[in-house]
Amino acid sequence: MDNxxxxxxxxxxxxxxxxxxxxxxxAQKGHQVILFEKNKYPFHKVxxxxxxxxxxxxxxxxxxxxxxxxxPIIDTIHVSAPNGYVIKSPLDLGGFxxxxxxxxxxxxxxxxxxGVTIFDNTKVLDVKLHDEIYQITSNSNTFQSKLVCxxxxxxxxxxxxxxxxxxxxxxIGVKYHIKTDLxxxxxxxxxxxxxxxxxxxxxxxxxxxxxxxxxxxxxLNQNDIKLMEQxxxxxxxxxxxxxxxxxFLFEKPVVISQISFExxxxxxxxxxxxxxxxxxxxxxxxxxxxxxxxxxxILANHVHLxxxxxxxxxxxxxxxxxxxxxxxxxxxxIAFYLQRLFGKRLTTLWSLKLLNYTPSLLKQIISLTHGKxx
Ligand SMILES: Cc1cc2nc3c(=O)[nH]c(=O)nc-3n(C[C@H](O)[C@H](O)[C@H](O)COP(=O)(O)OP(=O)(O)OC[C@H]3O[C@@H](n4cnc5c(N)ncnc54)[C@H](O)[C@@H]3O)c2cc1C
Numbered sequence: 001m002d003n004x005x006x007x008x009x010x011x012x013x014x015x016x017x018x019x020x021x022x023x024x025x026x027a028q029k030g031h032q033v034i035l036f037e038k039n040k041y042p043f044h045k046v047x048x049x050x051x052x053x054x055x056x057x058x059x060x061x062x063x064x065x066x067x068x069x070x071x072p073i074i075d076t077i078h079v080s081a082p083n084g085y086v087i088k089s090p091l092d093l094g095g096f097x098x099x100x101x102x103x104x105x106x107x108x109x110x111x112x113x114x115g116v117t118i119f120d121n122t123k124v125l126d127v128k129l130h131d132e133i134y135q136i137t138s139n140s141n142t143f144q145s146k147l148v149c150x151x152x153x154x155x156x157x158x159x160x161x162x163x164x165x166x167x168x169x170x171x172i173g174v175k176y177h178i179k180t181d182l183x184x185x186x187x188x189x190x191x192x193x194x195x196x197x198x199x200x201x202x203x204x205x206x207x208x209x210x211x212x213x214x215x216x217x218x219x220l221n222q223n224d225i226k227l228m229e230q231x232x233x234x235x236x237x238x239x240x241x242x243x244x245x246x247x248f249l250f251e252k253p254v255v256i257s258q259i260s261f262e263x264x265x266x267x268x269x270x271x272x273x274x275x276x277x278x279x280x281x282x283x284x285x286x287x288x289x290x291x292x293x294x295x296x297x298i299l300a301n302h303v304h305l306x307x308x309x310x311x312x313x314x315x316x317x318x319x320x321x322x323x324x325x326x327x328x329x330x331x332x333x334i335a336f337y338l339q340r341l342f343g344k345r346l347t348t349l350w351s352l353k354l355l356n357y358t359p360s361l362l363k364q365i366i367s368l369t370h371g372k373x374x
Contacts, residue, residue: 011145018275018292019151020107025300038123042105046173072184072201170215180246282339
């Protein structure tokens with residue numbers, strides 16, 4: 001098949017969890033799908049790698065057989081203030097740990113198996129709509145499709161305008177894989193000045209240590225990650241212990257900059273958005289991956305109705321946007337405000353002390369950050 005002249009039903013830009021899971025569902029429903037990913041699989045990605053158990057059944061329904069992977073099931077959270085004060089709580093629903101290196105690769109293999117055409121190492125540079133046909137230009141060629149879905153993550157590609165965040169609203173994410181000593185069922189969340197760091201077990205007997213902080217913190221430390229860690233993260237005694245007593249498996253951390261949590265839209269530039277491209281949730285709530293997966297399920301159903309000629313394109317966009325807002329708008333807003341509570345030395349300490357004396361409030365906050373199984 002000549003990929004350039006073929007008219008695909010749906011082109012998907014970005015092969016993270018949202019894009020790959022959408023591609024699998026659409027292919028399973030009989031549609032011709034092409035997916036573009038700018039990196040080459042398998043690859044590491046900045047992410048805390050704790051997935052809420054709400055997504056377990058869904059991932060299995062895509063054909064992943066998660067139970068065969070002996071993944072750590074996480075049922076307890078420990079949260080510390082910048083001075084090291086800790087509170088502990090059970091997680092009602094809880095989550096599991098798996099590296100993005102493994103998970104995205106498993107999904108990519110599944111997508112190929114069900115017939116998705118995958119172009120990895122291929123960056124989409126532009127999308128144009130002429131006479132109801134989309135022209136997708138990548139760094140290698142031009143392709144055509146009837147629909148385009150955008151699952152390109154937190155940072156808009158140049159052909160989609162993005163509101164410029166102020167330095168205050170800009171964050172960086174840093175991730176390491178380490179060997180350390182922490183029970184497999186615990187996720188730890190350690191706060192430091194203007195940031196927080198999660199530590200929890202993933203596959204391969206490895207732990208993920210991943211933090212989010214402001215771009216300003218890095219700038220104030222000569223844009224030197226090591227220096228920033230020593231000057232700021234080490235103030236939290238738990239983090240100092242991880243950094244000085246664990247073995248680090250990467251030569252350099254995986255880093256993403258220019259992250260912002262500005263409001264986005266589920267439909268923009270003629271493209272239907274999902275995952276972080278439609279709206280990124282503050283990772284403090286540990287749930288962006290489940291939101292991305294759930295959005296793919298919602299969108300796959302609407303896209304299928306469109307291709308079955310049961311709804312028009314306008315109805316597809318309207319129905320999907322409404323369902324997206326109903327499911328995710330509040331979760332994203334709550335996470336945004338929760339994030340503001342953390343990372344300030346005294347506010348974090350007082351909030352944790354209050355939550356320690358009101359376990360029902362703590363339970364309520366945790367349940368707000370996890371969705372229902374789907
Ligand atoms: C520091 C940090 C920690 C986090 N921790 C957690 C956690 O523990 N649990 C959780 O549930 N969520 C967490 N999240 C959020 C989670 O990582 C995201 O919500 C999730 O990855 C969103 O999936 P996605 O498919 O929308 O985007 P992504 O997984 O980011 O995938 C987007 C893909 O698009 C590709 N792409 C981008 N532009 C183009 C282009 N022009 N052409 C082709 N390809 C392109 C990218 O290479 C990328 O692979 C965290 C986020 C951060 C920043």
